[in-house]
Amino acid sequence: MTMIRSSILVACAALALAGCNIGPQVSDPATSGVTDAMLDAPPPEEWLTYGRDYGEQRFSPLDQITAENVSDLGLAWSADLDTARGQEATPLMHDGVLYISTAWSMVKAYDARTGELKWSYDPEVPRETLAVACCDAVNRGVALYGDKVYVATLNGDLVALNQSDGTVAWRTTVVPDTTSYTITGAPRVANGKILIGSGGAEYKARGFIAAYDWQTGEEVWRFHTVPGNPADGFENEAMELAAATWGGNWWELGGGGTVWDAITFDPETNLVLFGTGNAEPWNPRANGRNTVEGQEGAGDNLYTSSIVAVDADSGEYRWHFQETPEDRWDYDSNAQITVASMTIEGAERRVAIHVPKNGYVYVLDVATGEFLSGTPWTPQNWTLGIDPETGRPQINPAARYEQSDALWVSVPGAAGAHSWQPMSYSPQTGLVYIPANNGGFPFVANNDFEASDIGFQTGLNSAATAMPADLAVRQAAKDATTGALVAWNVAEGREAWRANYTGPWNGGTLATAGNLLFQGTADERFIAYAADSGRQLWSFATQSGVIAAPMTYSLDGTQYVAIMVGWGGVWDIAPGALADISGTPRNISRLLVFKLGADGTLAAPPALAQRALDPPPVTGTPAQIAAGALIYGRYCSVCHGDAAISGALNPDLRHSGALNQAASMKAIVLDGAFAHRGMVSFATALDEAGVENVRHYIISRANEDKALEGR
Numbered sequence: 001m002t003m004i005r006s007s008i009l010v011a012c013a014a015l016a017l018a019g020c021n022i023g024p025q026v027s028d029p030a031t032s033g034v035t036d037a038m039l040d041a042p043p044p045e046e047w048l049t050y051g052r053d054y055g056e057q058r059f060s061p062l063d064q065i066t067a068e069n070v071s072d073l074g075l076a077w078s079a080d081l082d083t084a085r086g087q088e089a090t091p092l093m094h095d096g097v098l099y100i101s102t103a104w105s106m107v108k109a110y111d112a113r114t115g116e117l118k119w120s121y122d123p124e125v126p127r128e129t130l131a132v133a134c135c136d137a138v139n140r141g142v143a144l145y146g147d148k149v150y151v152a153t154l155n156g157d158l159v160a161l162n163q164s165d166g167t168v169a170w171r172t173t174v175v176p177d178t179t180s181y182t183i184t185g186a187p188r189v190a191n192g193k194i195l196i197g198s199g200g201a202e203y204k205a206r207g208f209i210a211a212y213d214w215q216t217g218e219e220v221w222r223f224h225t226v227p228g229n230p231a232d233g234f235e236n237e238a239m240e241l242a243a244a245t246w247g248g249n250w251w252e253l254g255g256g257g258t259v260w261d262a263i264t265f266d267p268e269t270n271l272v273l274f275g276t277g278n279a280e281p282w283n284p285r286a287n288g289r290n291t292v293e294g295q296e297g298a299g300d301n302l303y304t305s306s307i308v309a310v311d312a313d314s315g316e317y318r319w320h321f322q323e324t325p326e327d328r329w330d331y332d333s334n335a336q337i338t339v340a341s342m343t344i345e346g347a348e349r350r351v352a353i354h355v356p357k358n359g360y361v362y363v364l365d366v367a368t369g370e371f372l373s374g375t376p377w378t379p380q381n382w383t384l385g386i387d388p389e390t391g392r393p394q395i396n397p398a399a400r401y402e403q404s405d406a407l408w409v410s411v412p413g414a415a416g417a418h419s420w421q422p423m424s425y426s427p428q429t430g431l432v433y434i435p436a437n438n439g440g441f442p443f444v445a446n447n448d449f450e451a452s453d454i455g456f457q458t459g460l461n462s463a464a465t466a467m468p469a470d471l472a473v474r475q476a477a478k479d480a481t482t483g484a485l486v487a488w489n490v491a492e493g494r495e496a497w498r499a500n501y502t503g504p505w506n507g508g509t510l511a512t513a514g515n516l517l518f519q520g521t522a523d524e525r526f527i528a529y530a531a532d533s534g535r536q537l538w539s540f541a542t543q544s545g546v547i548a549a550p551m552t553y554s555l556d557g558t559q560y561v562a563i564m565v566g567w568g569g570v571w572d573i574a575p576g577a578l579a580d581i582s583g584t585p586r587n588i589s590r591l592l593v594f595k596l597g598a599d600g601t602l603a604a605p606p607a608l609a610q611r612a613l614d615p616p617p618v619t620g621t622p623a624q625i626a627a628g629a630l631i632y633g634r635y636c637s638v639c640h641g642d643a644a645i646s647g648a649l650n651p652d653l654r655h656s657g658a659l660n661q662a663a664s665m666k667a668i669v670l671d672g673a674f675a676h677r678g679m680v681s682f683a684t685a686l687d688e689a690g691v692e693n694v695r696h697y698i699i700s701r702a703n704e705d706k707a708l709e710g711r
């Protein structure tokens with residue numbers, strides 16, 4: 001306990017003040033194991049936190065593996081995982097132990113030299129939680145501090161495990177409820193506090209970030225990103241100011257702005273910088289959130305799609321910068337925030353570099369949030385430009401699709417020009433290496449939207465934008481949807497080089513002092529490039545798409561590179577006919593570890609099953625099929641894929657035996673026969689007639705696609 005705190009305690013006792021609020025007691029920082037000093041100056045051999053250093057640069061000073069010898073890199077060991085969903089975690093390495101988290105928030109500790117499993121922890125997340133997880137049952141990693149390892153679970157708990165044996169030290173619930181909130185992000189550490197937020201802004205979530213005492217699991221502070229119901233009073237002045245930028249009864253759906261990925265602690269300013277997600281619902285007319293003083297399009301909806309800075313000890317607001325005011329395109333600002341020192345226009349600056357979904361690269365002053373630059377690095381159509389002084393975008397009026405009531409194809413799309421896949425920054429080259437998605441997303445407003453108790457609350461008409469059964473249209477959409485690795489010169493605001501991929505949703509990146517840049521790809525490769533020139537130097541067939549970022553460590557003088565493979569996340573599940581453009585739809589979840597001179601191999605993958613469609617004949621009326629399309633678009637497409645075409649993870653309903661019988665479909669969709677496997681009951685939103693309509697819609701879709709087979 002600090003001196004200040006004890007004197008407040010004494011004062012409180014002396015005055016016997018009722019409700020004298022000194023906040024929770026905070027444990028002393030760790031003095032052994034992983035300490036603040038180690039996190040501040042990470043040993044080159046280790047990888048102690050999600051982004052390797054506090055600044056999340058993902059640059060390793062290790063240089064045994066170089067551009068000259070990387071062709072000799074081979075598989076040292078691998079570990080099969082007991083889950084086959086998206087693997088998004090960056091492994092951590094401390095004291096010879098490699099720690100990973102997997103889908104379903106499980107944690108595993110391996111001997112980092114041999115791959116021997118030391119222990120494994122399963123938080124036993126109820127599989128029903130999948131119904132409120134927008135983007136698969138993923139988890140992006142653990143945190144290390146003192147003698148503990150921390151994981152946040154999909155169903156909203158923060159768990160402290162003992163590093164030695166994986167036993168639970170404490171487990172506490174972070175989220176307000178488990179019907180809208182999930183956690184997929186990696187916890188971060190600041191002055192002995194464990195920081196975590198949540199996802200949920202497609203459901204009914206009010207964004208927040210919270211700090212927990214590392215020893216006791218007690219909540220130390222919580223900062224909301226969206227104001228609550230004014231009738232309840234505001235928690236602080238920041239909420240009161242934000243409330244003026246909201247209209248309608250925004251608090252009823254929560255408002256969104258969830259902190260689901262980016263959290264950066266900056267010890268120099270003692271600030272926690274974090275990114276906030278999309279405003280909710282996506283269609284702002286669905287609850288009038290954007291109509292302030294009777295004027296539609298007037299509400300910025302603070303602090304959604306922003307970077308916010310709070311004091312690390314108290315959680316008090318310090319500054320914010322909103323990247324996407326009045327968001328209606330799912331332009332989360334959740335991509336990781338990288339802090340670096342660099343010379344910009346002759347001056348030495350400590351900057352936060354941010355590349356959110358919206359297609360701009362932002363450079364801000366870390367201490368003040370001052371806008372230094374905002375540069376479009378990829379095609380975009382939602383702005384007509386950006387104010388060079390303030391960074392405020394001039395929104396393209398045509399992009400306000402709820403007002404035009406017409407189709408709007410946003411560029412970037414909802415998956416973002418850059419999403420959570422971590423970028424890296426090399427101080428040697430001055431480049432950030434961005435995993436890029438190129439493509440659009442179709443928006444048609446459902447302005448008659450009413451909230452329901454289950455499923456996405458976006459306020460869109462997803463039936464109107466479903467991919468038609470037209471091979472030419474599908475091919476054109478595929479051609480317009482690609483991926484790339486973009487090396488971007490931050491100080492000069494220009495592209496240095498790029499590597500193009502056939503599809504989007506590739507892995508995060510790692511830069512090393514050996515002039516190397518590593519990235520896994522959706523089309524099942526792990527690639528090394530020369531960091532300065534972009535020349536491809538090496539690649540390894542991973543047998544499964546990669547979305548996670550690699551990391552590197554060194555033991556006994558040997559440098560290793562580790563990466564988790566396992567295709568999934570949002571691109572596998574939602575994009576329907578586009579789901580396969582990035583590669584084969586296959587998930588073989590593994591941890592792969594490489595070193596120079598090794599020659600390990602993987603067991604041959606199972607052949608990809610090619611199944612011809614064999615649906616029952618169409619018996620539904622056009623009215624039933626049209627009604628079923630609306631239900632499918634709103635409640636089913638997020639998991640089973642746009643236009644009833646799925647990726648690798650969830651069943652493709654065009655092949656389902658349940659299409660043959662109304663009773664089977666009802667047992668699954670209304671009675672929840674497979675709830676324990678993630679397919680929950682939709683009885684709160686649908687009745688028997690509705691389920692029958694969906695069945696007729698899927699039968700119709702399957703017959704349309706059967707007619708296209710072989711063409």
Ligand code: HEC
Pocket residue numbers: 130131132133631632635636637638639640650651653655656657658665668669674677678679680682694
């Ligand atoms: C949150 C994700 C999610 C949503 C939303 C969802 N499902 Fe599912 N569904 C699943 C999963 C996961 C399974 C596989 C469960 C298993 O392992 O058996 C499944 C299985 C099914 C099956 C059985 C498929 C088969 O033959 O194996 C049917 C039918 C089905 N879903 C229909 C629907 C319909 C209709 C909707 C919309 C009303 C819907 N689902 C919405 C995740 C989802």
